[in-house]
Amino acid sequence: MIGDNNRSESSPPPIYAAEWSELRVVRRNVFLTILAGIIAIGAKYVADPGLHVTLPSALLALVWAAFWARAYNRYVQWPCPRCGKPWQLKPFWRGLMGPSHAVPRDSCSHCHLPINS
Numbered sequence: 001m002i003g004d005n006n007r008s009e010s011s012p013p014p015i016y017a018a019e020w021s022e023l024r025v026v027r028r029n030v031f032l033t034i035l036a037g038i039i040a041i042g043a044k045y046v047a048d049p050g051l052h053v054t055l056p057s058a059l060l061a062l063v064w065a066a067f068w069a070r071a072y073n074r075y076v077q078w079p080c081p082r083c084g085k086p087w088q089l090k091p092f093w094r095g096l097m098g099p100s101h102a103v104p105r106d107s108c109s110h111c112h113l114p115i116n117s
């Protein structure tokens with residue numbers, strides 16, 4: 001059809017389609033882990049409005065922190081499909097950690113491969 005901007009059946013799929021799909025899953029897991037923590041804190045406050053810490057709430061916080069640390073580490077260390085270096089992490093000489101690692105990048109910090117290419 002003339003003027004149809006949709007992908008035609010004959011065009012090849014993106015080279016790294018499976019990798020980009022995996023990155024979306026990893027990002028979604030980080031978001032859902034943070035959301036679960038916010039919901040758990042809200043539920044704890046609704047159930048017991050005081051600011052005191054109980055053993056169940058401390059255990060819940062430790063379990064949540066472990067899940068968040070695993071999800072965030074997987075996100076930060078996710079390898080670039082082209083160069084294999086961590087997508088989120090900057091080169092060593094630019095700094096090891098910081099808020100810039102939490103902001104989703106639109107290209108690899110090493111080889112500058114654009115996302116979804």
